Amino acid sequence: MQSVVTFEKPLPHLSLPDWDARLYNLQVTADTRRADAFDLRHSAHQLRNETRIKTEWDTYHNNNRISARIYEIEQWKSTIQDLLNRINREMDLLKEEKASTERELEQLNLPLLVCSECLSNRDGRRSTELTYDMADTELKKELCVTESNKKLLIDRCQSAWEKINKLEVMKFKLQLDLNDKNEALAIDKDMLSLDKNCANITFKTDSLKTPKRMITGQQWVDKVEGMKRMAEDELRDTLRLRESLFVARGRARNALRAQTDVTNYMLRRRIYDTQRARNELEWQKIKMEENMDKLKAELKIMGEQFTDKVDALKVAETRLETRGYRPGIELASDEADVGLKEEVRNLRETVRQLQEKLDCAKATYNALESASIKIGIDLNDKNQSLEVDTRALEMRSALEPKQLVGTDKNLVLANIQDELPKMENF
Template identity: 50%
Template structure:
């Protein structure tokens, strides 16, 4: 018995040969289309890669140039502001030196005022007729007014200078702050200029396109830089003039004080000469008074001796008359001796009266001379005190010449006035 083979088929639909050929052709067409699309995609991708690479490189290059230009611009403004800062610091130092010199001048004026007040107080202690409103007193009081006026003027100048220095310090702070900001910006831009896409310090940042709140436009930044420079220029514009004004005021004040001091010294010397001449006159008058008093005293002694002599003569005449009045009888006659003795007694009484009056007059004259001598002595003491006072005032005022400084020669003074101390080598 012959055997049979069992065959099995998948329970799915089988394609016909035509369908098979159609499926094969469709697969071929699909593959060709996909390859064409892939080629076009690769071409477009290559073109995009090249275009983006070139654009990125040129954008990076342009931004590097912009950063370099920005660094250069910041550097120029930084140098400009640094020059302004140096000028500000120099002017602050110069103004500070001028202010210190003016304050030293004010200290000297305080010494000047104390010396003038001491001189006025000393001259006010004069006594008697020497307490006068003379030229020296007038010039000293005028000098006091001049010194007080100059002191107030220098105080006002110092106040203005102090305010100017404060404004310069404020501007200096603003300029220094701007310079620091620009230096920091330059360092940041330099660091950014050194970065590239291969550096390790780069990373993604949150919200990189966000505008910072403190961000300003370039025009506003430029206006701010110009304003800072203009502010410094405006403050520096009158500093030289202020320094010159301080120097001129000090020199003018010194000249005015010197002129007034010499005028007051001349008035004191003139007054000393007048007092010395008056003192010599009083001394001469005192010597003459002493001689006259001695002569008057001698005359009084002589008058008293003459008065005593006339008293004895009167006693003699009265005794004769009294004794002759005792003559007896007709012998008691008014004969010539009687008449002569009576005339003699009358003359003696009149002479004694005249002598007494003359003695009283001489004593009154002597007393007047003695009183005058006392007044002359008092006047001489007052003149000696006034003379010593004025001489002491001159000695006190001699300190004013030494307190002005150690400029002993005209050459040293010219060196100081022209500020050539640093140019001349030390000897």
């Protein structure tokens, strides 16, 4: 009989060898798991280090790339901004040159008006004074030169207007490109300051997609360099156009000034020639009137002598006729008869000669009178022509440039009158 009652679980019990084997298996399993855990921890640590280093280096390189891109864009932005400033400056200078050319063009209206008035006034000359002289030819040449200058300046103004429009287009393109670069700089700078601690970072649905408008880096360089070349070409063309505007104004001014001097000289020469011809005609008229007075006196004396000779002829013929009535043998051809007949013949010849001379003298007097009348008419025409040419020369005094003296003259000769600051009235 047992004093203690024992109970056993109704399960199979292991033997000691089995227990030792199980313990050994657990030890081996634990060692394996620990080795696996060690290997895992080591590989995980290595992977973490490698990924951290790779991520940091990738971030570093990309930051450098973004910084380099920012620097490159800033350099191009500076270049584009400089080109934009130069274009603005060239546009202002070109507009000033265009305005100066337009003012010069407006100033051509006065020479055209004066030249036209001179031609119209000189066309009012009378009779033989209405000639195609050198003054008339030079006036027409001046009209042609002025019209040519006007056409030249109009063409230059048209070219300047077209160039200003092209510069406006170029300015718009540069400004648009500058705005794009400013926006790109803002984006790149914002992305450069972005890190994993920022609050506005999120996963994107398709971050590796390529936008449709994206171009390659070389294409980008080609485009900005092409725009730079276009802007520089426009600037060079604008500079040449500004120089051509300045040269055109100078040439037009010099050509008109030279032609104006020639025309004035021809007008003065024509006035001198007309005055000389008028003075010559006045002298001729005075001498002719003197000769007319002398011839008139001679005609009076010759008329008296003619009357005297006619009376003497009447006396001689009366004597001869009356002696023909002598009676008988008294009707003889004596010396008195011969003498009277000779006297009659001589008196008739003298009367004939005096009559011819009187007729010639009267014709000469009439010719002198007619010539004097013609000279008087021509003198009136020449005086009227002198008045016309003198009035034309006075009208052309408006074309004479203002005579500068002292500092103003030196500034114009040195062509620096536009470079001095304008004085303000206080």
